[in-house]
Amino acid sequence: MPALTISDLTKRYETETAVEDLSLEIETGEVYGFLGPNGAGKSTTINILMDYVRPTTGDIQILGYDPHDDLVDVHQRVGILPDRFSVYGRLTGRQHLEYIIDSKGAADTPEKLLARVGLEGAIDQQAGEYSRGMQQRLALAMALVGSPELLILDEPFTGLDPHGARAIRDLVNEENERGVTIFFSSHVLGQVEMICDRIGILHDGHLISEGRIDELRSDAGVEATVSFVVSDLSKRLVDAVDSLDSVTGTTTADNRIDVQVRDDTARIDVLATIESAGGTVETFSVREPSVEEIFTAYTGDR
Incomplete structure (x- = not known):
């Protein structure tokens, strides 16, 4: 069974179509890069996957579940790093992780999760004092709670220096070796070739090409x-x-x-x-x- 199936997905607003007739299928254990310029429809698609936004038309299956009808099952099995997220400035990194761990009923510890993203030294620091890159790492640690089967990462390289970007790539590879399916959007193209099995290119809400990088080069x-x-x-x-x-x-x-x-x-x-x-x-x-x-x-x- 594919980890993620999108069929004829369309999202229209009053005067704008953000995504139109999008169909794609991501196999279990695959690392899939969802590429496109800002405004292409990547974040809209991810928001629909997590049922933050409802589609105009189309069907979605995530790990065999419909995110609209089976939202709790989806969120228990999926880790999400959203784009343009906000931290709670007065809460520490530890408290952010404790909240997600409790909500998922997971057996993780904040110490281990924050160590994986290089924030063990800032675990009891208020997140409002974190740099943008540190906040990005905190959000990634939150996405890892509960050992998800699917990781959805929306612009994971935003705000990261080269060292931080490498840490994200290493972590993605570690999770993928564990069998986790990775679906991530990005317009930071230099990072994509290093970790993706396949990529899809979204432009003006349309999937205009999809395949392995060598196939796309040829085409x-x-x-x-x-x-x-x-x-x-x-x-x-x-x-x-x-x-x-x-x-x-x-x-x-x-x-x-x-x-x-x-x-x-x-x-x-x-x-x-x-x-x-x-x-x-x-x-x-x-x-x-x-x-x-x-x-x-x-x-x-x-």
């Missing part, structure tokens, strides 16, 4: 760059490489030629052409298209 038509350091880099050699159908462009500097290629097989063609033209490859490196480039290809001028 988006963005190109990899292969850099060769070549002895005897002649004009004849460069022209021969440039004439290949699978090559979209070349640039040179000293003995290096940077080649933009459409697919993986083109790299072999380039290497063979260099050698046929009398060059000897000393070293080479590959730069794959980034998630940012894939995202721009799907959400830019299209």
Whole structure:
């Protein structure tokens, strides 16, 4: 059974459609990145999943439950880190955790949960004195109460420095190894490729593409760059490489030629052409298209 199924989900307000005909399925144990610019409909979708907002049309199943009809069952099994949450300024980190532990009837301890997110030294500090990044970590600790089967994280990297972002990635990986399904939204694209099995791209309320990152690279038509350091880099050699159908462009500097290629097989063609033209490859490196480039290809001028 999939951990999460969304079928034909639409949310309309009076003059705006936030999400339209959204359908996706997330398998148990998967790490799924839900990407899109601000205003794409990511948070609206997550609010509907947790029954904070009611959909206009559509069906949802979370771990086999309908969040509208089985809200208590869903919240017992799901950990949620909402976007733009607020802490209770006068309560300590410990008191925040105690409240969630009591509400779920969980056997967790605040000490262990806050240690997992690096806040053990601030456990009895008022949360109003926490930095934005510390508040984000506190919210993540609250999401972990009760060993959830599904973690829903809305913009989990907001307000975090590189060290904090790495801690979040490590924790996501730890939970996933435990068998937890992870569904998270983000517009911080640099973090996504490191942890996701699949990603879906939401734009103006529509899911415009979905798949593994290598599939999206191929479908988006963005190109990899292969850099060769070549002895005897002649004009004849460069022209021969440039004439290949699978090559979209070349640039040179000293003995290096940077080649933009459409697919993986083109790299072999380039290497063979260099050698046929009398060059000897000393070293080479590959730069794959980034998630940012894939995202721009799907959400830019299209």
